[in-house]
Amino acid sequence: MTTTTETYRPPPLPSLFATTTPPPTLLTQGAEAHLYKTVFLDASTPAALKIRPSKPYRHPILDRRLTRQRVLHEARCLVKLIREGVNVPAVLAMDWEGQNGESGQGGSWILMEWIDGAPVRVALERWEAWLAKNKGLAEQNTPQYQEGTTRVRDLLRRVGQTVGALHKAGVIHGDLTTSNLMLRPWKADAEVALEAGECPSVDGDIVLIDFGLAGQSASDEDRAVDLYVLERAFGSTHPRTEPLFPEVLQGYRESYKGAAGALKKLEEVRMRGRKRSMLG
Ligand SMILES: Nc1ncnc2c1ncn2[C@@H]1O[C@H](COP(=O)(O)OP(=O)(O)OP(=O)(O)O)[C@@H](O)[C@H]1O
Ligand SMILES: [Mg+2]
Known part of the structure; x- marks a missing residue:
């Protein structure tokens, strides 16, 4: 069990990203999402990985449904906007089930085009x-x-x-x-x-x-x-x-x-x- 005195450690990365070189670097961790900089297809193409970790205090079924809805929703918006020619990052990949390893923990994620600046x-x-x-x-x-x-x-x-x-x-x-x-x-x-x-x-x-x-x-x-x-x-x-x-x-x-x-x-x-x- 985690206590408040323990320093926070982000949940393990989704398995797809656990072995990439260079490893993803954590940029921000809001209440809802963790943002990593990683690479896509080759080491010189940067990408943004947005993970919505599962929340251990929520009932697992409800938790999965909520994170899944939000990630799907966000990805759908992005895809629609790209199609309409609005300036937003392209969606490269995603996983809304968000199962991660044996623990069954982890979270849903979206991999997006990296925006410089x-x-x-x-x-x-x-x-x-x-x-x-x-x-x-x-x-x-x-x-x-x-x-x-x-x-x-x-x-x-x-x-x-x-x-x-x-x-x-x-x-x-x-x-x-x-x-x-x-x-x-x-x-x-x-x-x-x-x-x-x-x-x-x-x-x-x-x-x-x-x-x-x-x-x-x-x-x-x-x-x-x-x-x-x-x-x-x-x-x-x-x-x-x-x-x-x-x-x-x-x-x-x-x-x-x-x-x-x-x-x-x-x-x-x-x-x-x-x-x-x-x-x-
Ligand atoms: N595609 C991207 N390319 C580069 N940097 C990004 C990208 N997406 C996010 N970032 C960086 O990560 C930060 C946090 O991302 P974002 O605003 O999506 O998450 P959040 O505010 O924690 O999420 P939410 O409010 O949905 O819980 C941004 O302010 C930005 O600096
Ligand atoms: Mg934000």
Whole structure:
């Protein structure tokens, strides 16, 4: 039995990945999923392995059914979105039964295309750190500062366009934060080596990840809630960039015909949110 004082050890890897060279490296372990970087078919093709471990405290039949549903659901969303041309990682393989070795433990998993780069959250944190360090440049509105701001604005537009493409395909993300938006750089790291004082690059394609809570919907209300969740995430995670959030909505507005309806609903959703926070 595990006790709380014991250091946490992730469950054994699914047998397919237990002997690969190099071995998978654990990147993140959320409450629900473990994310590994591994390889696919040959050692030079990276892939992302998302495992939903089984939960020993749940009844085994219920547990299998739940993890299986979520993994299947996530994979189906990804496959549909790839087909529709939305920027998401391709699905390479999966196992929804999630039996692993003799213990019968393990979990269901999806193997996905590896997305280079970092979450948008990291790119914006770098930008905000640069801003904090170079207050003078901002106050004097130097060309360097203007250039940086223009690039961040463009980034936010692309975020809006990508969310628009998702909604156009009839899918709601359900957990839109800047951690679930990847920024895949247009240029390799080596090429964007910073000159002294230059602001960090935010150039790259937006790729949506993490469809564990996604769903199909054609309602403006659901789409507006997606946007609202993202807006709130900006407010709490990127206070210095929040004033530029309207750029996200502008990118969204331009991305598909039905966008206006969702943006209209967003005003209502905000009002409700405000009322709720006033009531405490
Ligand atoms: N395809 C991918 N390529 C590269 N990195 C990825 C990929 N998928 C996920 N990651 C990295 O792993 C992190 C966690 O992944 P993800 O958001 O899917 O899991 P999670 O938030 O733990 O899951 P959930 O919210 O569904 O329980 C991401 O923020 C990202 O940094
Ligand atoms: Mg996530």
